[in-house]
Amino acid sequence: MKQPVILFALLVLCRCAVAQETIKQAPAGFDAIQASIPHGKIDSVMYPSKTVGNDRRMLIYTPPGYSKKKKYPVLYLLHGIGGDEKEWLNGGSPQVILDNLYKDKKVEPMIVVMPNGRAMKDDRAGGNVFEPARVEAFATFEKDLLNDLIPFVEKNYPVLTDREHRAIAGLSMGGGQSLNFGLGNLDKFAWVGGFSSAPNTKAPEVLIPDPAAAKAQLKLLWISCGDKDDLIRFSERTHDYLVQHQVPHIYHIEPGVHDFKVWKNGLYLFSQLIFKPVDLSAW
Template sequence: MTLLPRLLTLFGALIVPFIALAAAAPDPVSPEIHPDGRATLRFLAPNAQAVALQGLNLKEPQPMTKGADGVWSITVGPLAPEIYSYTFSVDGATVTDPRNRQIKKWIRSESTLEIPGHPPILAAAQPVPHGVVHRHVVSSQTRQRENAFLVYTPPGFDPRANTTYPVVYLLHGFGDDETAWAEVGHANFIADNLIAQKKAIPAIIVMTNGHPVPIPVGVRFPEYSAQNLAAMQQELLTEVMPFVEQNYPTRRDAANRAIVGLSMGGGQSLNVGLTHLDTFGWVGGFSSAAPTEKLDETFAALLAGAKQGQPQLLWIGIGKSDFLLEQNKTFVGWLEARQIPHTWQLTDGGHEWPVWRRYLGEFLPLLFR
């Protein structure tokens, strides 16, 4: 026998058992979304002792049942139409669903699933004209490295036309990056749908990275928030905004600029927006890391500007079970004591994306009127 046939014979002897093993292994579908709004989750772990489902707005982890084929499964619901996140606990270790490509992929990665609604939820991709999400990577003087940001342009946008647009600066939370509002928040679909319904004025939405100071590894050092806020303000005002206004047809006055964010980004929005009323006429915070100290000193311009109707909108919302609730109540209490006009939304929910998607759907229609 020549060398080549021998090699082929050896290869076949080695590979055939692996092919047979792969063919015999279970191939679980997960998640499986049922027409009535229930969801079945499955996880292959034949040697695990205990597997549980975490998330999906369930208060406690739900034990899963092991089948004879080593696949653990559970069916939950029916669930209200929404985009949910979940993980599995496998013998105490938290893991994402390996059968699900939809991942919330930041400091704490989670799998996601969507329960469709009839009619669809506002954050769902619907058969309407869609805008475009552009990605820019630029050199940042503030951070001495690259900065990345996304820019949403609304349906019908044509850079060659004479049309100019208002701008919304939309900021993410501590555990996220510039892609969070598009990938998990579905901000582009929310804007598309509101524009199609003629509920929102077409606007450019800028989603920039909110960590000009690198995220600390391990325990966050006490000075991080203040240092990052100062750097974020500098980068936004002196680098990101000039880039956007040089490369997109924007309206360049406070009446046509809004700033809003969630959690850390909400704190950044309140701090930057309310101290630059000549730049931003519309300010919002969702579940914000709201300021609570030296408010009279920090927001002296707001105290004066409120008498002249600045900003045109100050919108603050938070869920009743959010861990930042008391912090927000303190800030809103100061606004009320100083008779500063504002909108205060206290709703059901916690520190979670379903709340923030809903808030964005309420905030955008209020702008630029």
């Protein structure tokens, strides 16, 4: 009797190992325009920034069927070091991804704000993007976001204003910003996502000095990266710290490098999880 029992146990272990290694990928066509379905709308909007000292530009996506009579949660979606408020639009087609998800009833209706995360008067994406002043402007954006951008959105759009209905996520430099600002302001954000987060990501013990508070307040902490990404170590060290301190989160590593293939998949998956109950055991 021992041999069948041993074989059964090995079979179960093998199946578990395969399940744990399953890569979640968006299906083919997830980012292809479907002309016959309802579409959301993207507007370019200016808002006054006391932090920077001038008006700044952002893009705002409102979902299909948008109504000013309804209140919506908000996702703040941030770009990388070489981009601006149009980077997601030009490289990631977030409006197409979300339109298709709405068609399949896989996401909660939400407003998506895509700002320029380089908080300085000359916030264009050109020039030497690694110049110290331009890099520092990404850190300055935290003040602009909290003190200028969010208040403007909440004054001018029908949005829910509690932390449970506010999410922040981004790619690369914007992923680092999202972890830094989201985890650094748990009173403001309950949903936080970093896609291929860059070296601007603070050390884990600085990001999460109080693991118990993070555990109690976060609805979802998402960290994803391509397995061939040279920056994966920044995601790994955060994940390792979270595991060590038993902070629930999703750590999603998929085949890929530092590019929009990975970031679009991150948005596809993350957007389906926010503003609703999350079953971490499925991951």
